Amino acid sequence: MTLELATAGESHGPALVAIVSGLPAGLALGKDAIDADLRRRQQGYGRSPRQQIETDEVEVLAGLRHGRTLGSPLAFVVRNRDHKNWTWGMSPWPPEGEPEGKGTKPVTVPRPGHADLAGVQKYGFADVRDALERASARHTAVQVAAGAVAKALLREVGIEVAGEALPEAGADPATVDAARKERDTLGGRVEVRARCVPPGLGSYARREDRLDARLAAALMGIQAVKAVEIGDGLSLADLRGSDAHDEIFRDDKGLHRETNRAGGIEGGVSNGEEVVVRAAMKPLPTLMRPLRSVDLQTGEAADALVERSDVSAVEALAVVAEASVAWELARAAREKFGGDALGDFVTAWRAYLERIDWAPR
Numbered sequence: 001m002t003l004e005l006a007t008a009g010e011s012h013g014p015a016l017v018a019i020v021s022g023l024p025a026g027l028a029l030g031k032d033a034i035d036a037d038l039r040r041r042q043q044g045y046g047r048s049p050r051q052q053i054e055t056d057e058v059e060v061l062a063g064l065r066h067g068r069t070l071g072s073p074l075a076f077v078v079r080n081r082d083h084k085n086w087t088w089g090m091s092p093w094p095p096e097g098e099p100e101g102k103g104t105k106p107v108t109v110p111r112p113g114h115a116d117l118a119g120v121q122k123y124g125f126a127d128v129r130d131a132l133e134r135a136s137a138r139h140t141a142v143q144v145a146a147g148a149v150a151k152a153l154l155r156e157v158g159i160e161v162a163g164e165a166l167p168e169a170g171a172d173p174a175t176v177d178a179a180r181k182e183r184d185t186l187g188g189r190v191e192v193r194a195r196c197v198p199p200g201l202g203s204y205a206r207r208e209d210r211l212d213a214r215l216a217a218a219l220m221g222i223q224a225v226k227a228v229e230i231g232d233g234l235s236l237a238d239l240r241g242s243d244a245h246d247e248i249f250r251d252d253k254g255l256h257r258e259t260n261r262a263g264g265i266e267g268g269v270s271n272g273e274e275v276v277v278r279a280a281m282k283p284l285p286t287l288m289r290p291l292r293s294v295d296l297q298t299g300e301a302a303d304a305l306v307e308r309s310d311v312s313a314v315e316a317l318a319v320v321a322e323a324s325v326a327w328e329l330a331r332a333a334r335e336k337f338g339g340d341a342l343g344d345f346v347t348a349w350r351a352y353l354e355r356i357d358w359a360p361r
């Protein structure tokens, strides 16, 4: 039993689409909670005006009845309200009538830092838009909705996941204002913490089952993330072993640690401490002061396409990273505890905690 997420959708197409399979039946989902996370993803200082056009909300098509999952695939869409300006440009079928709205002219100058150039080369496109529409981080909207579903499942067993932007670079309003003035962009760092994760999620047995590897892949899978750190991560490399590990103690409540340098994961397995993961985001690659590029049609030097764009999206990244960590933890929990009905899942969870005599502190 595992959780799976399949998605489709282009940035300016009619909608983003997702199918989540592997949920137990009987899980209560709230539209308000999912929409609240979608709204959080759209906020943050330094976002582009597109966020005012899009008021994302989830529309469930299957797998849910009267607010409870049926155990069948959960299908949902998040519509792109901006699509009304792109109906000709993003028409799935050969468009009829005169070109109108946006996206009617081919994009021939790839933007450095985006998938534009590699995308047209790889897929044989003449119009960069054919690559950039799917490569866009607009797609993270459905990841956030799926993460909200994962958080609802985790909450049933007491796990809370929270992401935040670290207060530097693109999360600092003064730095964002200065960058906007100079028509530049920023990156930044985010941190996600998961509380009350029991020991035993993930496994050392196979590389692909390691929880640290799965969390790193999930965060690296988000656009613009260029580094991931578990616990004290990078800085551990500079320490001696005597300063780098979390020694084990016992008191009347059981086994415990006094430090958490490992970020709650040892040997690819959660160890009962808070799971702590950080991700670093590069400065966004679309600048209002365009970077230099080449027109693929003429071969001449040209300024990269300037499309409405964020100065910073680090606060949005915190929401996407939170969703991605929640998703991976929920997936690892489904693999360990299974169950067709929510009650089966929760019962297996409780029996395991009893066996290892563990309770969150």
Ligand SMILES: Cc1cc2nc3c(=O)[nH]c(=O)nc-3n(C[C@H](O)[C@H](O)[C@H](O)COP(=O)(O)O)c2cc1C
Binding pocket: 048, 113, 114, 115, 135, 136, 137, 140, 222, 223, 224, 225, 282, 284, 285, 286, 287, 308, 309, 310, 311, 313, 316, 317, 320
């Ligand atoms: C939530 C979020 C919003 C983003 N918004 C923008 C944006 O407005 N402009 C931009 O150039 N890049 C934006 N990006 C980053 C690009 O999507 C990303 O850099 C690009 O797809 C290339 O992928 P890579 O950086 O992973 O190589 C955003 C990323 C995230 C996670």
